[in-house]
Amino acid sequence: MAIDQTLRLLARARGLSVSDIATAIPRAGVATVNAWLKGDKLPGQDQLDALARTFGVPAGALLAELASSLDPARTPGEHDLLAAYRALNTRQQGALLEVARTMAGHPSPRKRGTPRKGGARRKG
Structure with missing residues (x-):
């Protein structure tokens, strides 16, 4: 704005x-x-x-x-993406970030206590 x-x-x-x-x-x-x-x-x-x-x-x-x-480093597409991101609700923003991280090859930060893919944690 x-x-x-x-x-x-x-x-x-x-x-x-x-x-x-x-x-x-x-x-x-x-x-x-x-x-x-x-x-x-x-x-x-x-x-x-x-x-x-x-x-x-x-x-x-x-x-x-x-x-x-x-900011000369930002492209018009980055400005458009930021504007679109700001128009989303919190849940949608999280989903968009997850998609972007996946596409960029960056792992998403897991929350503590979140089980790994493939099932529940094993007890020691």
Whole structure:
């Protein structure tokens, strides 16, 4: 999710108006906050930290999508896969990870106490 969408959702969830947010952020007026919410501008580092405090979230959570979109090592397919993964429920995410690990030849991490393939554990 883009930072402007994240900010709009957080503002709505916290019941904060544009002027409420502007009051909480150093060197940011209503026009600046409106520009952030529209995606016309990006907040600076100090402003991001203040936004994170205002919304009660880690600053990294505000920039996660931006950072991933700037990662030159990620292909468009990786972005699509991540977006699809995030749309799944927890059980579906686990199943998708299992399929991906199997396809990549990586063994899946077994939980302690999980019997090995082929049946129950043997007693000593």
